[in-house]
Amino acid sequence: MSAGEIDRLIGLLARLPGLGPRSARRAALHLLKRRESLMDPLMEALGAVAASVRLCPVCGNLDTRAPCSICADPRRDGTLICVVRDVADLWALERGGVFSGRYHVLGGLLSAIDGVGPEDLGLDRLQARVAEGPVAEVILALPATVEGQTTAHVIADLIEPTGITVSGLAQGVPVGGELDYLDDGTLTAALRARRPV
Amino acid sequence: MSAGEIDRLIGLLARLPGLGPRSARRAALHLLKRRESLMDPLMEALGAVAASVRLCPVCGNLDTRAPCSICADPRRDGTLICVVRDVADLWALERGGVFSGRYHVLGGLLSAIDGVGPEDLGLDRLQARVAEGPVAEVILALPATVEGQTTAHVIADLIEPTGITVSGLAQGVPVGGELDYLDDGTLTAALRARRPV
Numbered sequence: 354m355s356a357g358e359i360d361r362l363i364g365l366l367a368r369l370p371g372l373g374p375r376s377a378r379r380a381a382l383h384l385l386k387r388r389e390s391l392m393d394p395l396m397e398a399l400g401a402v403a404a405s406v407r408l409c410p411v412c413g414n415l416d417t418r419a420p421c422s423i424c425a426d427p428r429r430d431g432t433l434i435c436v437v438r439d440v441a442d443l444w445a446l447e448r449g450g451v452f453s454g455r456y457h458v459l460g461g462l463l464s465a466i467d468g469v470g471p472e473d474l475g476l477d478r479l480q481a482r483v484a485e486g487p488v489a490e491v492i493l494a495l496p497a498t499v500e501g502q503t504t505a506h507v508i509a510d511l512i513e514p515t516g517i518t519v520s521g522l523a524q525g526v527p528v529g530g531e532l533d534y535l536d537d538g539t540l541t542a543a544l545r546a547r548r549p550v
Numbered sequence: 551m552s553a554g555e556i557d558r559l560i561g562l563l564a565r566l567p568g569l570g571p572r573s574a575r576r577a578a579l580h581l582l583k584r585r586e587s588l589m590d591p592l593m594e595a596l597g598a599v600a601a602s603v604r605l606c607p608v609c610g611n612l613d614t615r616a617p618c619s620i621c622a623d624p625r626r627d628g629t630l631i632c633v634v635r636d637v638a639d640l641w642a643l644e645r646g647g648v649f650s651g652r653y654h655v656l657g658g659l660l661s662a663i664d665g666v667g668p669e670d671l672g673l674d675r676l677q678a679r680v681a682e683g684p685v686a687e688v689i690l691a692l693p694a695t696v697e698g699q700t701t702a703h704v705i706a707d708l709i710e711p712t713g714i715t716v717s718g719l720a721q722g723v724p725v726g727g728e729l730d731y732l733d734d735g736t737l738t739a740a741l742r743a744r745r746p747v
Contacts, residue, residue: 356602356603356612356613356614356615356619357614358595358598358599358602358603358614359599359603359612361595361598362592362595362596362598362599365588365591365592365595366566366592368588369563369569369577369580369581370573370576370577370580371568371569371573371576371577372566372568372569372577376567376568378638378641379567379568379638380566380567380568380569381599382612382636382637382638383566383567384566384596384599385599385603385612385637388600391562391565392596392599392600393600394562395559395562395563395596396593396596396597396600398555398558398559398562399559399581399589399592399593399596400593401555401558401559402555402556402559402578402581402582402589403585403589403590403593405553405555406553406555406556406582415553415556415579415582416553417553417554417555418553422553439579440579440582441575441576441579444575
């Protein structure tokens with residue numbers, strides 16, 4: 354059908370999340386038509402990322418510096434540590450621009466089904482980091498799923514003996530949320546956590 | 551938020567069709583987590599494609615050979631030329647595996663709005679190719695849109711003086727199509743072009 358090289362590129366593009374075989378073909382053709390403006394820069398960007406981006410040895414963030422620019426920034430509050438599942442969640446919080454502390458990226462969640470235990474997430478590394486540093490509060494910004502909440506409970510149990518505050522994200526109505534489109538669980542949680550206006 | 555190199559990669563991935571800013575972030579993270587299994591092979595595949603894939607000087611197909619493997623294949627019927635808009639349409643017809651002739655890729659459609667004229671599509675090149683070769687029939691496999699049908703009419707007018715048969719794809723009910731979900735235009739066309747069972 355098409356040259357082997359193009360087929361191979363389509364096969365690899367189809368393995369990206371959000372692209373299937375059909376959109377991978379479109380993407381490959383799009384790249385082939387825009388060599389100078391897109392394909393060459395993309396190759397360069399992939400090369401630059403592969404050569405320079407590493408995991409931060411302190412928090413698990415991805416950056417060209419080690420420790421990462423958040424861990425190395427003296428303006429960030431070292432007494433606040435926000436625990437997230439993933440670098441994507443760290444990026445989401447940074448886009449919000451409200452959190453001024455530091456992070457700890459787990460790289461996953463505890464899951465009996467997938468066989469992910471505390472040692473796979475390096476929870477002892479988190480415990481040691483919290484014990485060493487001038488940490489006053491650990492914020493567990495983990496998904497409101499069974500795995501997320503299980504992981505949050507396990508981390509809370511590990512850290513609570515040290516006397517450091519452990520908190521979680523508030524649950525309630527999302528901004529712009531219509532009540533009759535919300536699930537019962539969210540509505541119940543929002544009602545229980547009601548507060549004076 | 552994240553390192554400049556990662557942001558640059560995300561920006562380029564977001565320019566692929568089917569990916570927005572959000573899915574480009576997911577794709578970049580997916581690549582960063584799978585360096586050996588996906589990022590390195592993708593860089594290699596892009597390099598191989600960039601180094602070897604060229605436009606076929608005869609038909610406009612993309613291939614590592616020039617002329618392309620379809621133009622060079624002696625088993626393909628040189629008396630049949632199928633005119634398509636795009637390499638994607640050529641790939642779609644090749645996946646069907648029914649057409650055994652050769653192709654001519656226009657690279658676009660005539661469009662007064664976008665300022666695409668006959669010279670941009672190289673219609674004189676198509677006319678010369680048809681006049682030179684042992685062509686018996688030109689099949690216009692162009693989209694059933696205003697631009698597609700305008701282009702088809704212009705090409706038919708160019709080729710008809712030579713006496714060569716010019717045909718177009720049949721219009722009608724698509725395979726698996728439910729009548730009450732079809733638009734009126736398709737249903738009318740299918741009724742007009744009815745045939746004995």
